[in-house]
Amino acid sequence: MSHKIGLTCIIDDDSMYVNLVKKIIEAKNLCQNLMVFQNGKDALNYFEAILTNLDKAAIPEIIFLDLNMPVMDGWEFLENFTKIKNNFGKIITLYIVSSSINPVDVERAKNINSVKDYLIKPVTIEDLESIFLNQST
Amino acid sequence: MLQNELFNNVIQDFNAGYWELYDDPDREVWSEKFYETIGYSKEEVSPTLDYFLEHLLHKEDVDVFRDNFLNYRKNSVNFKQHIRILSKQGEYKLFRCATNDELPVNIKSEVDLIFFFEIKLEPEQNITKDNFYYKETAQMTATGSWYVDFHKRKSYWDFETRRILEYPDDYIPSLKDSAIYYAKDSRQKAADLFFNCAMVGTPFNTEIKMVTANKRVFWVRAIGKPVYNENKEIIGIRGVFQDIDDIKTKELRLQKSIDIIASQNSRLFNFAHIVSHNLRSHTSNLSLLVQLIEGIDNPEEKIALIDEIKQISSSLNTTIEHLNEIVTIHTNRHQERKSVKFQNALNLVINGIGRMVSKSKTKIEADFKEIEEIDYIPAYLESILLNLITNAIKYKHPDRDPIINITTYIEGNNRYLKISDNGRGIDMKLFGDKIFGMYKTFHYNDDAVGIGLFLTKNQVESLNGKITVESEVDTGTTFIIEF
Numbered sequence: 001m002s003h004k005i006g007l008t009c010i011i012d013d014d015s016m017y018v019n020l021v022k023k024i025i026e027a028k029n030l031c032q033n034l035m036v037f038q039n040g041k042d043a044l045n046y047f048e049a050i051l052t053n054l055d056k057a058a059i060p061e062i063i064f065l066d067l068n069m070p071v072m073d074g075w076e077f078l079e080n081f082t083k084i085k086n087n088f089g090k091i092i093t094l095y096i097v098s099s100s101i102n103p104v105d106v107e108r109a110k111n112i113n114s115v116k117d118y119l120i121k122p123v124t125i126e127d128l129e130s131i132f133l134n135q136s137t
Numbered sequence: 138m139l140q141n142e143l144f145n146n147v148i149q150d151f152n153a154g155y156w157e158l159y160d161d162p163d164r165e166v167w168s169e170k171f172y173e174t175i176g177y178s179k180e181e182v183s184p185t186l187d188y189f190l191e192h193l194l195h196k197e198d199v200d201v202f203r204d205n206f207l208n209y210r211k212n213s214v215n216f217k218q219h220i221r222i223l224s225k226q227g228e229y230k231l232f233r234c235a236t237n238d239e240l241p242v243n244i245k246s247e248v249d250l251i252f253f254f255e256i257k258l259e260p261e262q263n264i265t266k267d268n269f270y271y272k273e274t275a276q277m278t279a280t281g282s283w284y285v286d287f288h289k290r291k292s293y294w295d296f297e298t299r300r301i302l303e304y305p306d307d308y309i310p311s312l313k314d315s316a317i318y319y320a321k322d323s324r325q326k327a328a329d330l331f332f333n334c335a336m337v338g339t340p341f342n343t344e345i346k347m348v349t350a351n352k353r354v355f356w357v358r359a360i361g362k363p364v365y366n367e368n369k370e371i372i373g374i375r376g377v378f379q380d381i382d383d384i385k386t387k388e389l390r391l392q393k394s395i396d397i398i399a400s401q402n403s404r405l406f407n408f409a410h411i412v413s414h415n416l417r418s419h420t421s422n423l424s425l426l427v428q429l430i431e432g433i434d435n436p437e438e439k440i441a442l443i444d445e446i447k448q449i450s451s452s453l454n455t456t457i458e459h460l461n462e463i464v465t466i467h468t469n470r471h472q473e474r475k476s477v478k479f480q481n482a483l484n485l486v487i488n489g490i491g492r493m494v495s496k497s498k499t500k501i502e503a504d505f506k507e508i509e510e511i512d513y514i515p516a517y518l519e520s521i522l523l524n525l526i527t528n529a530i531k532y533k534h535p536d537r538d539p540i541i542n543i544t545t546y547i548e549g550n551n552r553y554l555k556i557s558d559n560g561r562g563i564d565m566k567l568f569g570d571k572i573f574g575m576y577k578t579f580h581y582n583d584d585a586v587g588i589g590l591f592l593t594k595n596q597v598e599s600l601n602g603k604i605t606v607e608s609e610v611d612t613g614t615t616f617i618i619e620f
Contacts, residue, residue, distance in 0.1 A: 014418055016449060020425045023442075027432065068414055099417040102410070122421030125428050 005031035005132055009060035011043045011077065012036070012097070013069045017121070021064070024125055030132040035060065039069040040077030051087055059090050062135060064119075067098040067105060074098070075108075082114045093135060095119055158210065158249040174255055176225030195221035195229050202234075209249070215239045219256070231256045272296070279380035284364075285312065286373045287335070301357075301380045303349035320346035320354045330361070334374050338363040344385060347378070356385035400598060408463065415460075419453040466517075466595045474512040474600075479505040479545055479554070482518045486526060497530050498538040508545035508552050511620060517596040522556075524589040525616050529558035534611065557615035563608040572606055 008031045012018050018036050025031055037043035050058045067074035074096065085092060096109050099121040109118045119127060148155070154171025158164075167184040175193070182188060186206065190199050198220040205216040215238040221229040237250045275281065281298025285291075292310040299308055302318060311317075319327040323346040333339040340362040347357045361376030426449065430442050483503055487494060494501070511518070526541060533539040542557045563572060573594040597604045597618055608614040 014422070016422045016445070016452065017418070017425070019445070020422060020429060023429055024425075027429070099414055099421055101413060101417070121418065122424040124425075125432060 005061050005135055006057065007031070007033045007035065007060040009043070009063045010034065010036045011040060011063065011069070011074070012066035013038045014066070021123075021128070024128055028125070028129060030128065031062075040065075040072030040074060040080075042071075044072065044077055044080050047081065047084065051084060054089060056090060059088050060092060061090075062131070063092060063094040064097045065094060067096060067100055078112055078114065082112065085114055095131065097121060097123060153252050153254045155253065156251045158251065163210070171253060174224075174253070175222055175230065181225070193223050195223070197221075206251075209236055209251070213249075222253070276300075281378050282376070283310075283378065284373060284375045285331075288372060298378055301349075301378060302347065303351050303353070308350075318347055320348050322346065327359075330359070331374065334361055334363055335371060338365075338371055341376075344381065355380065355382040357381060397601070404595065404598070408460075412460065415456045416453070419449055419456060423449050423453075462592060463595055466592070466599050472514050475515055476510050477513050477515045477518050478510045479503075479508070479518075479543075482515065483522055483543065486519055486522045489523070490527060490530075493527065493530055497533060499530050499533075500538065500540045501526070501543065502540065503543040505543075505545050507547055511545075511552065513600065513620070514596075517600065521554075521593050521596060521618065524593045525556045528589060529556070529560055529614070532560045532563075532614075534559060534561045534613075552620045554618040554620070555615060556618075557613060559613040562610040562612050562614055563606075564610050565606075565608050573604070 008025070010018055010021060015038075022034060022036075025034060035046075037046065065074050065077065078094075081094075093116045094114055095117050096115055097119045098105065101120055106118050109115050148168075152170070154174050155168045156171065157166040157168070159166065165184055165186065172179060172182075182193070186203075190203060194202060198218075201218060202220055205214075205218055208214040209216055215236040217233070217235040217239045220232050220234050222232055224230050233254045233256055235252050235254070237246060237252070275295065275297040279297070279301055281301050282295045283298050284293045286293070290312055292312045292315065294302075294304075294308075294310050296306060298310075299306060304310075315331075316324045316328065326343075326345060330341045330343065330345075334341060340360075342360045343358070345357055345359050346354055347359075348354050358379040358381045359376065360379075361374050363371045364373040364375050366372045423446070426442060426445055430439055433439055433442070480503065483501075487501065493499075522543075529541045530539050537559060540559045542555075544555050546553050546555065573590050594604050600620075603619040605617050605619075606614065607617070
């Protein structure tokens, strides 16, 4: 392992899920810091704000994005995020994590190049471990 | 002799007058029947060709008949001709006149004969016959013809046009006020069609709503085309109206069924999505939790995690209750409707949420004068009012106390319930298509669940109604329910 992931971002409105992932990350010691947004709008506001003062420590290396969320859903977030993602000076790997097994959603996600992969809930502890491992090597 | 008898029999069966032509000296003998048909006695006329041509035959027939007669007499050229003979009553009677060789039956006779078969009203009969078919066609297909004459500035209708438009037979259609023959919402269309046809000669073939004399609105197929004069100028419009009300009504009913099916299909799709998404999120959490518990050795931590199972199970329950509610709506739709007073339903709702209303200082203004009651499933009306009122209170404007205005009214053939508030409003551009979706929330309130409007929409639609929303941020929201 060359380095430990510094900051991971979860965008999901299911607090139970967020809570559990948090516990797994802590238990397995997968990354140093975790930030959580309950919907796409809050997350987008954050990313737009850090563009003005590029504090590298505040930019996550991994984003786990849910699709079904109130206020601003995952698709809308992706649309806006894709426009600004090259301005961070840092590679941000984005995973969609959704309980939707609708093939239309999976196909749509594959066609967005800022999406690294589409994970269907429930994610397994092994999935999470391998994502963090791959990212850090 | 025998032949003569046979001849006489045939002649009698013919029931026609005739001339026997004798030679040497040339003379004609008119049969008794001939005298009889034209009404003269033997003494009153002289049975000669000249007399006949001069006094009895219609002037227009003289030339041809003389020619035919003489040709037959001299050259034995048979002929057949229609002629008009003046009867004693002073009227011309129509006859088909033919020589014996031209007759359908081969009559052998020693003398030449010319027969005169009376044709009773034959020319008119032909017209009557055509008229009969035309009338039959017009009536059976309910198709009336009409003509608009630009020079005389007049409209002409046939009997069937009058019939389908329910005007009396002697009604004279008005060109100036022709708009009155069309339903209000079809007048512009009719005006455009006739204008284009008159000005640039565009023919039309369309479905349009017309109004009968008895103010009954019905569907008509209107076909029209321009009429030109020798100078290729448009001088009128000719066309037909066909009553297609039956077919059109069926078509519209079919379209309505298709709409209902489409909306039910979309609800079913929505429901499948809800089931897959909302149930799955709980089960996936459960499976994630179990993995976590398995990976932990510390018994105290394990017990702490079991508490989480309780939470998941309770949310799972809630979701299933919501799903159950939705399913119930659609099984309840056949439940008997009862007459419900709007005011009573509202009172029930306000009593139930009295604390919420008074705490938020909400003012509810209701006016049910236009429609006081409605046949509806009472529980639905209460649920609809409850959802829309609690929404209005939950999403009140931070700077003012909520005022909720509830009215019923009639517009056209439809009845409406309108509920407006002065709340913070919803950004229709962002959320317009999602407002009635399940688990869609548009505000940052923690108690936003996203089930209320979804249920409301389902309830309204299950009773064949419609719900729409208008909203403006910082001004308020208005929901309109069409029953």
